[in-house]
Amino acid sequence: xxxxxLFIANRGEIAVRIVRAAQGLGIHTIQAHSEADxxxxxxxxxxxxxxxxxxxxxxxxxxxxxxxxxAKDANADAVHPGYGFLAESPKxxxxxxxAGMIFVGPSADTIQSMGDKVSARQAAEKAGVPLVPGxxxxxxxxxxxxxxxxxxxxxxxxxxxxGGGGRGIRIAETPEELxxxxxxxxxxxxxxxxxxxxxxxxxxxxxxxxxxxxxxxxTRAVHCFERECSLQRRRQKVWxxxxxxxxxxxxxxxxCKSAVDLAEAVQYRGAGTVEYLYDSRDDAFxxxxxxxxxxxxxxxxxxxxxxxxxxxxxxxxxxEPLTVEQEDITLKGHAxxxxxxxxxxxxxxxxxxxxxxxxxxxxxxxxxxxxxxxEGYQIPPFYDSLIGKLIVHAQDREAxxxxxxxxxxxxxIGGLKTTIPLHKALATSPDVRAGRIHTQWLxxxxxxxNLADQTGGAT
Amino acid sequence: MADIQAPVPGTFYHxxxxxxxxxxxxxxxxxxxxxxxxxxxxxSFIEVQAEADGTFGGYAVENEAAVSAGDVLxxxx
Numbered sequence: 001x002x003x004x005x006l007f008i009a010n011r012g013e014i015a016v017r018i019v020r021a022a023q024g025l026g027i028h029t030i031q032a033h034s035e036a037d038x039x040x041x042x043x044x045x046x047x048x049x050x051x052x053x054x055x056x057x058x059x060x061x062x063x064x065x066x067x068x069x070x071a072k073d074a075n076a077d078a079v080h081p082g083y084g085f086l087a088e089s090p091k092x093x094x095x096x097x098x099a100g101m102i103f104v105g106p107s108a109d110t111i112q113s114m115g116d117k118v119s120a121r122q123a124a125e126k127a128g129v130p131l132v133p134g135x136x137x138x139x140x141x142x143x144x145x146x147x148x149x150x151x152x153x154x155x156x157x158x159x160x161x162x163g164g165g166g167r168g169i170r171i172a173e174t175p176e177e178l179x180x181x182x183x184x185x186x187x188x189x190x191x192x193x194x195x196x197x198x199x200x201x202x203x204x205x206x207x208x209x210x211x212x213x214x215x216x217x218x219t220r221a222v223h224c225f226e227r228e229c230s231l232q233r234r235r236q237k238v239w240x241x242x243x244x245x246x247x248x249x250x251x252x253x254x255x256c257k258s259a260v261d262l263a264e265a266v267q268y269r270g271a272g273t274v275e276y277l278y279d280s281r282d283d284a285f286x287x288x289x290x291x292x293x294x295x296x297x298x299x300x301x302x303x304x305x306x307x308x309x310x311x312x313x314x315x316x317x318x319x320e321p322l323t324v325e326q327e328d329i330t331l332k333g334h335a336x337x338x339x340x341x342x343x344x345x346x347x348x349x350x351x352x353x354x355x356x357x358x359x360x361x362x363x364x365x366x367x368x369x370x371x372x373x374x375e376g377y378q379i380p381p382f383y384d385s386l387i388g389k390l391i392v393h394a395q396d397r398e399a400x401x402x403x404x405x406x407x408x409x410x411x412x413i414g415g416l417k418t419t420i421p422l423h424k425a426l427a428t429s430p431d432v433r434a435g436r437i438h439t440q441w442l443x444x445x446x447x448x449x450n451l452a453d454q455t456g457g458a459t
Numbered sequence: 460m461a462d463i464q465a466p467v468p469g470t471f472y473h474x475x476x477x478x479x480x481x482x483x484x485x486x487x488x489x490x491x492x493x494x495x496x497x498x499x500x501x502x503s504f505i506e507v508q509a510e511a512d513g514t515f516g517g518y519a520v521e522n523e524a525a526v527s528a529g530d531v532l533x534x535x536x
Contacts, residue, residue, distance in 0.1 A: 036525075055525055056470065342501065351501035353468055381469040382525075385501040 001318035003027055003078040003102060007071035008042065009052075010082025011061065013372045013388055014294070015042035018080050021310035023047075030074045032067060034060035036380040041372040050074055055382045061085045068095045078102035078317060084384065087293040088115055104317040105270045106292050113266065114290040124287040127265040129258040132277065132286040134201035137161070142182060145200055149178050152202045158182055160189035161197035171203055206438040208278040209237075210244045210285065212259035213301045215271055215309065215324070217316040221263035222326045223256040224305050227297055230437050231426065233349075238419070238442065239426055240337045242300035245397055245435045248283060255285050260326075262290065271298070271313040280438075296339065296389070299370060303335035303393040334400040335393040338408075338426075340371070341385040344417035345451055353379040357414025362407045366393040369411075379416065387418070397435075401427055425451050461511045462519075462531040469500035471507075471532055473522040481522075483515040483533070495533050498526065507532060 005028045008018050019029045019042050031046035036055035043049040052070045053060030060066065062085055071079050079096045081104065086092035090112035096103040105111070113119045125131055133152040138161040139145045149156045149172065158170040158181055170185045172178035182198065190196035209232065213224040228244035229237045243252070259274035273295050275288040298309050307329065316322060343349040356377045361369050371388025379387060392407055394400040405427040408420055426432050429450070431441065465471065473481040473496055482495050489495065489509045496507040496518070513535030520532055 056523075350505075351467065351503050353501060381467070381500045383501065 001025075001315060001320055003314060003318040005030060005074070005076045005078070006104075006314070007074055007076035007079045007101075008032060008046065008082070009061065009067050009071070009079055010085055010087070011037050011040060011042065011372075011383065012386060013370045014082040014296075015040070016045065016372050017310055017370055018042075018082060019045050021308060022080075022314060024308075025311055025314060027314070030071075030076055032061070032070055034382075036382055039377065041374060041377070048074065055380065057085065057383060064089070064092050064095050067092070068099050071096070071101060072099050076101055078104055078314075080104040080314065081293065083293050083295060088291070090115065102317050104314055106266075106268050106272065110266050110268060111292045114292050117289070120289055121287070123266055124262055124290075127258070127262040129262050129274070129287045130285060132201055132204065135199045138197040138199050140197065142179070145182055145198070146175055146178060148200050149175065152200070154178075155203040155205070157201045157203050158185040158198050159201060160185065160193060161195070161199050204277050204279045204286070205281070206440060208244070208280060208438050209275065209288075210247070210255065210278040211273050211275040211291075212256050213271070213273055213295075213298065213309070214259050214263045214268070215307075215312055215316070215322060216263045216268040217320070217322045218267055218269040219264075220322055221260045221268060222322060222324060222329060223260050224301050224307060224309070224329055225331050226252060226255060227300055229297060230439050231432070231442050232439050233442050233446070237297065238339055239423065239432075240297035240300055241397070241400075242304045242335045243331055244278070246280070247278075251278075251283055251285065258287075262287075268292075269316055271309050296386070297337050299368060299389060299391045300335040300337045303366075303368065303391060304331050304333060305329055306332065333393055333395045334397045335391060336400045336404050337389050337391045338404065338423040339386055339419065340388040340390060340413070341419045342379055342387050342416050343385050343419055345419050345422040347417075349419075350417075351381070351385050352417035353381040353385075354416045355379075356416065358412060359414065360410065360412035362410045366403060367391070367407050368393075373413065375414075387413070387416070390423075398433070401433060422451060461513060461535040463495055463507060463509055463533045463535065465498055465526045465528055465530045465532050466507060467498055467500045467505055468527045469498040469505070469525075471520055471522070471524050471526045472497040472499065472504075473518055481518070485515055485517045487515040489513050489515050489535060509535065511535060 006022045007030045029046040030048045031043045032052045033043045081087040090108040093103040093108040155173045170181040186196040208230045212226045228241040231239040273291040276285040278285045368391040392403040394403045494506045498505045516534035516536045
């Protein structure tokens with residue numbers, strides 16, 4: 001393999017994860033850190049640690065020039081971007097390559113094309129991946145709009161083709177409503193963007209978020225099955241599972257195949273994720289986007305497949321072909337991950353950075369904790385509130401939820417407020433247990449006071 | 460004389476956005492509950508509010524300074 005010295009341009013739990021994987025491969029690790037992160041766990045664990053700038057992320061972890069220069073100065077031959085920060089920046093990937101180093105991820109061109117909504121949709125369509133049904137581009141003729149809506153089925157969404165941010169969106173339940181609302185949408189689009197163009201798209205009621213993990217070496221791609229990430233708050237995932245529950249085998253096979261087709265079509269290299277909306281009523285799935293990086297929730301896939309995704313992405317970046325065939329990858333049991341955030345769920349999820357007190361972390365067969373905590377560590381206030389992830393694995397979903405519940409009872413993170421009470425309440429929710437969830441489920445459930453009821457106000 | 464303290468640790472901002480003027484200038488009247496600045500903590504923005512009426516005496520730390528919970532951010536006369 002061509003990688004001997006790996007520069008890790010990220011922080012927190014994912015930096016720890018990457019240092020471990022790289023050291024396991026016999027690679028020398030160089031951990032980047034801001035001035036505020038000199039004491040972080042990954043910096044202590046890595047073979048070397050270098051400061052890349054002041055605390056604000058814009059002046060350190062997001063500063064392309066500073067990161068590339070630091071990697072060059074450290075004689076790194078590859079850079080791992082983790083997730084977030086510069087992980088999906090084509091500019092960064094290009095700068096790393098131009099400086100003569102390997103970017104652990106796909107090419108800058110692939111990142112760019114998947115990062116752009118229009119070109120990503122085009123690539124997906126070309127690879128035969130289903131898109132949300134709708135008008136192919138803008139419609140100006142109202143009779144044509146009515147015809148399209150009839151074809152795709154109501155309800156439909158009327159959106160402004162210019163602009164964004166949700167302005168000009170109307171939902172029509174019937175042909176009569178479409179007739180009334182479409183002119184309003186045109187008018188609003190005209191007023192807001194100076195362009196009255198609209199387009200029509202099928203509304204997926206109570207959609208689920210299901211995504212497929214892929215691995216590829218630039219030529220060949222394999223899938224590592226799918227994850228269910230429907231429990232979300234403010235579009236942030238809070239609880240993730242593998243596999244998705246109650247997915248018919250034929251649907252799973254079709255979804256996974258379409259992800260592989262897309263990855264091969266764009267000559268993908270590394271670990272990536274193809275995200276879909278899943279409509280359980282129609283048993284249909286539609287492409288949302290592709291994430292060109294390792295994701296926060298990758299451990300649930302590792303638990304059910306037995307693969308080390310981070311090690312594999314480093315190996316293909318180092319020039320090795322994929323060492324697994326599709327038939328070697330099988331699903332075993334069910335895994336669940338919850339995100340542990342330094343926030344007070346009972347006070348509107350107010351961030352709560354503090355000094356880590358007594359730690360009681362359950363770690364046994366089928367329980368994994370990815371984190372960057374140690375007693376006495378001051379969590380810096382400058383970055384994301386994610387402090388760790390608790391992952392469990394059991395023979396089936398019900399046993400996994402039971403195991404999660406037990407693990408949440410034994411975990412103790414002193415000195416901080418965390419989202420553990422939220423996860424305890426979710427683990428006992430009849431809707432969660434029965435799988436009656438979708439991407440719009442969690443927020444109304446919180447608004448209805450379910451969290452406060454279940455914890456009895458205790459933290 | 461009353462001090463306004465940081466409710467949480469983070470980065471302190473005098474202004475609602477980089478293009479706007481500061482929330483308060485020296486000599487301005489301040490009412491209880493009025494916002495005098497923002498603290499960014501873990502990518503969330505928390506409003507810093509006056510807990511007493513008074514006259515604004517000025518900011519005690521620079522714009523975009525790193526602050527700890529309890530640090531004096533501004534004074535009231």
